[in-house]
Amino acid sequence: DAKTTQPPSMDCAEGRAANLPCNHSTISGNEYVYWYRQIHSQGPQYIIHGLKNNETNEMASLIITEDRKSSTLILPHATLRDTAVYYCIVRVVPDYGQNFVFGPGTRLSVLP
Amino acid sequence: DTGVSQNPRHKITKRGQNVTFRCDPISEHNRLYWYRQTLGQGPEFLTYFQNEAQLEKSRLLSDRFSAERPKGSFSTLEIQRTEQGDSAMYLCASSLTEGRYEQYFGPGTRLTVT
Numbered sequence: 001d002a003k004t005t006q007p008p009s010m011d012c013a014e015g016r017a018a019n020l021p022c023n024h025s026t027i028s029g030n031e032y033v034y035w036y037r038q039i040h041s042q043g044p045q046y047i048i049h050g051l052k053n054n055e056t057n058e059m060a061s062l063i064i065t066e067d068r069k070s071s072t073l074i075l076p077h078a079t080l081r082d083t084a085v086y087y088c089i090v091r092v093v094p095d096y097g098q099n100f101v102f103g104p105g106t107r108l109s110v111l112p
Numbered sequence: 113d114t115g116v117s118q119n120p121r122h123k124i125t126k127r128g129q130n131v132t133f134r135c136d137p138i139s140e141h142n143r144l145y146w147y148r149q150t151l152g153q154g155p156e157f158l159t160y161f162q163n164e165a166q167l168e169k170s171r172l173l174s175d176r177f178s179a180e181r182p183k184g185s186f187s188t189l190e191i192q193r194t195e196q197g198d199s200a201m202y203l204c205a206s207s208l209t210e211g212r213y214e215q216y217f218g219p220g221t222r223l224t225v226t
Binding site for chain 2: 034041042043044045046049085087091099100101102103104105
């Protein structure tokens with residue numbers, strides 16, 4: 001079973017920041033938080049990951065709470081092309097081949 | 113395009129037939145994963161290879177499923193005696209054994225069993 005919980009759906013206005021929450025209250029010390037997204041009819045796409053520090057890349061920012069029990073993925077200026085299902089996953093690193101365990105994710109709809 | 117590729121993209125077959133899917137990972141990636149995804153659900157792990165060795169199989173991978181990666185490059189997933197419940201998207205992903213460990217996914221093969 002997935003070790004994360006996410007809201008099933010969210011809406012965001014185009015051009016605004018999209019803040020997607022994830023709860024991972026049972027996360028262990030050596031587990032990273034990964035975010036993927038899946039646009040309709042495509043394979044999942046890696047977005048970002050982190051351990052305890054906030055991370056930022058060209059796609060998004062990841063904010064992890066100090067107790068690491070929850071995190072937020074931030075898309076700073078959402079566009080219509082960001083409409084997708086977003087998955088939050090926790091995973092040990094080094095992984096020794098551990099697969100990703102996906103939950104149902106959050107369906108983000110970016111509205112014009 | 114140097115990403116993960118999968119063929120075919122779509123496959124329609126009749127119940128009881130055998131089907132085979134192919135995955136070509138990113139060339140320097142030594143790990144290859146197969147997942148299955150049904151409508152409205154996240155991908156579910158099926159099996160994974162490190163080089164040519166199949167190191168883990170999910171309980172979802174029944175005896176009718178077999179996967180190979182003969183030379184540690186491309187992989188095939190075969191389903192024998194297909195059932196309607198096998199209808200799903202079959203996703204392949206690859207990764208390195210070091211670094212960020214993220215998996216790169218292919219576009220998937222959508223199987224419909226009639």
